[in-house]
Amino acid sequence: MRATEVAPSRLQWLIATVSDVIDETPRTRSLVLDVPGWPGHRAGQHLDVRLTGEDGYRAQRSYSIASAPEDAHVSITVERIEDGEVSPYLAGDVRRGDQFELRGPIGGYFMWTAPLGGPLFLVAGGSGIVPLMAMLRHRANAKSNATAVLLYSSRTQGDIIYRAELDALAAKNDGLKVVHTLTRETPAGWSGGTRRIDREMLGEAGFAPAERPRIFICGPTPLVESAARSLSDLGHEPALIKTERFGPTGG
Amino acid sequence: MSTDYGHGDASLALDGNAVAGLLGELFAFDVTTARLTCDGCGTIGEIATARVYGGTMGAILRCVHCDFALIRFVKTPAGYALDMQGARRIFIAR
């Protein structure tokens, strides 16, 4: 990748300060962070957050990076898990000026850069949209004309994260198509899908195997495994299908 | 992703991406793209695609084809224990 070889090194914990808080949906919130020393990242990578309470109690969680590599700040989008320990804090209590530790970027497997090109088929379940949004933001910044499709499953319309921004990106007519599907409600006038992502939906929304799309699937494990299996059954090369499973636990 | 390093049920298990930060405390290279040869069935796959178990006790990475334990990784106050007997070979691209 680079002309000069840099010796690999292990990640260090950095200090992140919250510079802005954005409520995305009733259950999710983005934190925009100032992280002096942040080495930069690629779209799709994640970071680890470590919180230390006043009594010394520590908790650590991983979050996908929501921001594009070109952004001045690092941002993450956190979904509040009921009965969770960390997410209610990050997606609820945290205020501008609050601090915690952070290390990253982590993971070169689940990553897309504009020079890799397309077509790009992104499949998201719930908060699995986060790393894929970083990819779409990067795609826009890079003015890439790689054809891209996002198939995004949410519980209800109100749960769709980044809805307005996705609408705006799709409206640019630069080769991006966004397909939504809802699994728990069908609002009046809804023209998107009305069931869980399945093989038929993947076949219809995505690309033909002959086009060799780069496929990224992110969400809860059952969705990811079923979608990966379906896409492989549809004839897509397993090597072109990249997956990242989010946990239902952890909080 | 928002994780707790693995779960018991295969249908809920996370993947190697979830433990990349933890393994990264020991390894200086990007573990997610490292390719392991399973000593149980010979399947070669990236660490990112292995299923992870062990919860907060440790990271047990298993082959998606045969469930063989490829890597067992435990961090204790004394240090890191790493058992890779299940991974016959590891390849890290430069």
Added chain:
Amino acid sequence: MSEPPISRGFRRRQQPADVSGRVPPGQHLTRDFPVLSAGPTPDTKLSEWTFALEDGASPLAEWTWEQFNALPQTEMKVDIHCVTTWSKLDTSWRGVTIDDLLDAAGLSEAPQDFAMIHCDGDYTTNVPVEDLIEGKAMVATHYEGRPLAPEHGGPARLLVPHLYFWKSAKWARSLQFIKQDEPGFWESLGYHIYGDPWKEQRYAGD
């Protein structure tokens, strides 16, 4: 090295208060029953399930599911303590004590001083025989009056409640008596060879 920043207002999730004095050091009470496994939940059919006692490589006794459930049943109400710091009080179990297994095998005592428990999958754990006999342990098939759920170790798991719960091996299939203590799955990776929660023996060297 500088101190990490304190995250304002962050605290451990509220737990039920311990008024009993029954919670070992470093533990907190939970009302949940968290699931932690070293591998996928096995799918052993009851028609194929057996439980065996072995002395090294020599078989001592083996029971099918029907035979096992015809052995004397014992109920236990115990506190359990996981090394990941949760403790759960007054859990009810039913199964066959190790004493009754030895008895059914025609043994007045165990042939060796230590035991290794082997399970479906690759999980093992080691326990001294002294900690398995005299009512201290059983192979449990029921939890809270119902058949033990697969994610919690069903059809049968070892139950040794006075040690950290990783010793209560899920999906137990055989108890092998061995001459010398040997580390099992987690013990080989740095967890304590014995695991007494009251001495906080979480890791080797504790």
